[in-house]
Amino acid sequence: MAKKKTKKSTAKKTTADASAKTVIKKRSKRGSNGVKTTAKLEGLAESVVENAFGRREPAIDIPIRALSNVSFNPKTRYIEMGDRCQQRSLFNYGQAKRFMQTLLVASKCKELVDADKTASIRQIYYLAKHTIKGTKEKTFDSQDESDPVIEDLEVALEALREELHVFAGSKGALIGELTFVDSGDTIDATKLGSGGYAIPSIVEPNVIQFKKCKAKYVLHVEKDTVWRRFVEDRFWEKHRCILTHGGGQPSRGVRRMLYRLHDELKLPVVCLLDNDPWGYYIYSVIKQGSINLAFESSRMAVPNARFIGVSSYDYERFDLTDDVKIELDANDIKRAKQILSYPWFAGKKPWEKEIRQMIKNGFKMEVEALCSKNLTFVTDEYTPQRLKQPKSWLD
């Protein structure tokens, strides 16, 4: 990636895309990607060395992570990063420090992969931070400097952060008709009591392998408290599914888990989220990926995911009372209109209708509000009924 000084490296990117695809294929088969990541990290280091010995300026091309270099691909149906790169070179006064930081973090990732250990993004900061000999200059002044470098590396090497053995905080849980192996332990997710399995940050195939799956689909709910309602009512058992939640906006670990359940086990992913702009946005991230992490979309987004509720039409559909209503404020309306203008919502009539209806209603509704009917209405009636009406799901 680092050999040419072109601003547009389309040709190279295409090859890289192709090889990334190969990687994905191989990963699915082999269950581990450690060797490949090592090769990428070594390739980065070698290109720098080669340039140095060839008396060329050492430099790295980093694809640009900004709205301007991101677009929705209607064919793949997720948000993709464009081809524009920015260069980071050693002899540029404004880039030298970031160049050094990039190689420093890369070398720490190499050590992690070699030792088969993982580190948090905070730990990476501390691992890579030191005072440069003979000066008072620190390699990193704060984690705000190391976090973007990790993302730089992900995108430059086309390796997920998790493949670089780096993790962030985790949230979310899973329970249901799935048996899998995590770090050598076989876990039967039908036998996890009320607590469930805490989805870790790294769920790559070298850590987690799926073994047996009786589930027909994955039901993803927004919040822990809703998830517990479904767990307590043993919904996963009655309806033969896997229940996940993301504690609000799902972490990368949760998104990657949904992706793998869908991709490898061919399970449909259906989402039950709040009827508000935040719920729409969570759905959008699960389905199309996010703008910030567009370079991960191909390995995290689930374009086939479906939104089963709560819908702006459920108030009438289920004869709900005024007690479920939460008035929209100005910010909700602004946010709803923004979402409406996203290209991946804009083209879709049912979504336009859905969002406009919310604005017209003048109120939003939470999944938890459904219990104003009765406590188990959501598990006994609402969700089973919604599941039987795929035509009214939102795509």
Place this chain on the structure above:
Amino acid sequence: MAKKKTKKSTAKKTTADASAKTVIKKRSKRGSNGVKTTAKLEGLAESVVENAFGRREPAIDIPIRALSNVSFNPKTRYIEMGDRCQQRSLFNYGQAKRFMQTLLVASKCKELVDADKTASIRQIYYLAKHTIKGTKEKTFDSQDESDPVIEDLEVALEALREELHVFAGSKGALIGELTFVDSGDTIDATKLGSGGYAIPSIVEPNVIQFKKCKAKYVLHVEKDTVWRRFVEDRFWEKHRCILTHGGGQPSRGVRRMLYRLHDELKLPVVCLLDNDPWGYYIYSVIKQGSINLAFESSRMAVPNARFIGVSSYDYERFDLTDDVKIELDANDIKRAKQILSYPWFAGKKPWEKEIRQMIKNGFKMEVEALCSKNLTFVTDEYTPQRLKQPKSWLD
């Protein structure tokens, strides 16, 4: 509780304390407290009915939950609530709505206990919210009104929220040398891979029963990311312990779990937290309870917990470099001095030294900073060494 109109109901409280103690004893033996909670809820309702038929004003005494009614008991070594009560009566214009709300939430809790179901505090709000017939008046206008009523009930009935079948959001996880039953499923916490067991909000004995424990102690760490370091390095296996984290300030579920592990399995609880005022405060809550939830202390606080690090003296003790330092800001110093003045810290020379040393250092340190030595320094050297030096632990 509701029969007399005394502001100070000391005598009654003493009896109630005694009966609460009986409850705890029984709970530990029977593993369930459902019947007792039902009796308490029915008692509340009956007292209202009795007053009404006796032509007395229906009223409920609610112990006051405020700093003014809270004190540190040096004998029990936790924060306790005092005896002062406030009355809530039906014919007082300013109290009538809250009186109605209290009985309404109580009746919803009764339904939950009877049906052996649980609900989140949000779900309680929706369950209890409705429009009063013939008016536009709602029983609750927001969850801000129902949450304090749940706490009122807890304290008035001396029943944990969890015993009223109400839960809040959960966080925290557990892994290690423990086998337990959760909702009928036997869970071997040595076989939970990298994810671990997500500690639910309700960990009462009717849900979770401990079966086999090979652990010698519980190591509680502050954050998920630190916990994963310990899990990856299989610290729990090498050192025969149970590893827990609370995702920052531990939830009630995590605190109650620590209490039960300590109380029922007689496991020492040692804490590894950041060397900053926030870390001190987390420790303080685990050990002495919190001011807000002082009425829970007797069933959540672990006065025998110990703080093994990170200590203000570790910088020299472990020959750390400047890279671990995070400069204290004005707020840190203010907060440290506040904590120093808490009666449960104030009397203790080693804690005074510890906190003063942090202020003198002028910097704070995170557990994760220890990896500036090397990634596994915290699991290979720091913690094992600290565990061998109980004399330097903080009480």
